[in-house]
Amino acid sequence: MKLPALTAFRYFDVAAQTQSFVRTAELLNVTHGAVSRQVRLLEESLGVQLFERRNRAIFLTAAGRTLHGTTQSIFEQLEGTVYRLQQQARENVLVLSCEPTIAMKWLIPRLPAFHAAHPDIHLHLVAAGGPIDFSRSGVDLALRRDDFRWDADLHSLKICDEWVGAVCSVNLPLPDTSLDGQRLLHSASRPGAWNTWLRLSGESANGASRTDYEHFYLCIQAAVAGLGVAMASFLMVQDEIDSGQLQAPRSFVQDQSGYVLLCPRPILADDTCRRFAQWVSAEAQACLAHLL
Numbered sequence: 001m002k003l004p005a006l007t008a009f010r011y012f013d014v015a016a017q018t019q020s021f022v023r024t025a026e027l028l029n030v031t032h033g034a035v036s037r038q039v040r041l042l043e044e045s046l047g048v049q050l051f052e053r054r055n056r057a058i059f060l061t062a063a064g065r066t067l068h069g070t071t072q073s074i075f076e077q078l079e080g081t082v083y084r085l086q087q088q089a090r091e092n093v094l095v096l097s098c099e100p101t102i103a104m105k106w107l108i109p110r111l112p113a114f115h116a117a118h119p120d121i122h123l124h125l126v127a128a129g130g131p132i133d134f135s136r137s138g139v140d141l142a143l144r145r146d147d148f149r150w151d152a153d154l155h156s157l158k159i160c161d162e163w164v165g166a167v168c169s170v171n172l173p174l175p176d177t178s179l180d181g182q183r184l185l186h187s188a189s190r191p192g193a194w195n196t197w198l199r200l201s202g203e204s205a206n207g208a209s210r211t212d213y214e215h216f217y218l219c220i221q222a223a224v225a226g227l228g229v230a231m232a233s234f235l236m237v238q239d240e241i242d243s244g245q246l247q248a249p250r251s252f253v254q255d256q257s258g259y260v261l262l263c264p265r266p267i268l269a270d271d272t273c274r275r276f277a278q279w280v281s282a283e284a285q286a287c288l289a290h291l292l
Contacts, residue, residue, distance in 0.1 A: 009071050144260055179250070
């Protein structure tokens with residue numbers, strides 16, 4: 001079977017991550033029409049619809065989600081390998097795979113501090129979540145939430161516990177006693193987040209309506225825009241709370257999960273991995289100290 005052109009898969013992959021043809025065009029430095037055309041050609045070649053197009057917005061179909069799971073892995077491996085080939089003459093290159101939302105909302109804003117503290121380490125960030133094949137991806141470390149099983153031969157180091165809570169725009173009025181009747185923003189990547197928090201916190205949300213988003217970070221942005229109440233990790237919204245964009249009118253609670261670093265070799269035995277692990281652990285603890 002002849003596969004469609006790699007370009008079409010690349011355009012699709014970026015569009016699936018951003019949920020926007022406009023944003024995809026900006027990232028790839030092409031026109032909106034070029035993105036739309038490549039995705040349409042891919043759909044026609046495969047004979048399946050990959051996106052639903054509604055009111056100038058796009059949403060992945062079930063087929064689109066399946067394909068994106070594969071393209072994301074392939075491009076992650078390709079990017080990591082190419083980077084290693086280009087940087088093989090350098091020392092202290094650290095390729096880090098990190099879950100997209102925590103990378104965007106927490107890690108990237110703090111990386112200038114890491115570069116200042118460790119100017120000799122060249123950090124290359126790859127956004128991805130879930131299981132990872134270190135032998136094929138070219139990744140040195142993976143920062144993950146421990147909500148899946150990883151291979152027994154991998155080394156892990158816990159970074160911190162996960163704290164989750166309800167957040168919304170400061171302009172959204174909420175009653176003092178419950179979330180009854182509110183619009184709750186749900187994420188397909190953490191489908192049980194609201195039920196877990198309601199059970200652990202003892203709060204109620206009777207008669208609440210819901211809006212569903214594909215990714216966790218889309219829920220956070222929707223909450224900032226005043227579209228409802230999102231369930232969020234404290235790490236991912238601390239900056240928005242500090243800046244006054246979001247409020248957390250209810251408690252944050254530990255949801256019995258946490259964040260870990262995964263590595264195919266002992267983390268603390270490698271100087272570069274050890275220094276990053278110590279830095280990211282200290283940053284996480286400093287953030288969570290605001291809760292305690």
